[in-house]
Amino acid sequence: MRLGVAHLWKQNALRWLASVNIMSETAEMPALNASVGVQGIGTGNPGYSATLEKNIGPFNAYLGVGFRSNEPHTHLLGGVKYSLESGLAIGMQLDGHQEHPFAVYSAGQMLYGAYLIDLKSPALMVGYRF
Numbered sequence: 001m002r003l004g005v006a007h008l009w010k011q012n013a014l015r016w017l018a019s020v021n022i023m024s025e026t027a028e029m030p031a032l033n034a035s036v037g038v039q040g041i042g043t044g045n046p047g048y049s050a051t052l053e054k055n056i057g058p059f060n061a062y063l064g065v066g067f068r069s070n071e072p073h074t075h076l077l078g079g080v081k082y083s084l085e086s087g088l089a090i091g092m093q094l095d096g097h098q099e100h101p102f103a104v105y106s107a108g109q110m111l112y113g114a115y116l117i118d119l120k121s122p123a124l125m126v127g128y129r130f
Contacts, residue, residue: 004127030054045070049077058083066096
């Protein structure tokens with residue numbers, strides 16, 4: 001399980017996220033993950049997702065579907081990440097509406113990151129992996 005919180009600079013708002021690994025990745029199969037969080041920069045509405053995630057060397061990719069409580073339809077979700085052995089990683093997330101480049105640093109069970117929401121609004125994130 002992972003728990004995280006992000007601070008959206010422009011809105012001066014906190015957004016929460018929890019995710020759980022339902023099925024671990026194997027050599028043949030991707031991992032299956034589910035998450036719930038307070039989504040939406042302006043609205044803060046809850047959102048839910050299910051994703052398949054695969055690691056190939058230093059590259060990570062995921063694809064899935066997400067649902068926002070304030071919208072009557074699902075969204076295609078996706079992302080890619082390149083990780084260095086130092087714990088630093090860079091990537092791009094697609095949330096069905098916008099693109100979000102990011103840089104994160106992992107240290108033990110902690111995760112620290114910076115996002116550029118919709119390619120223009122900065123956000124800082126901290127997370128903990130159980």
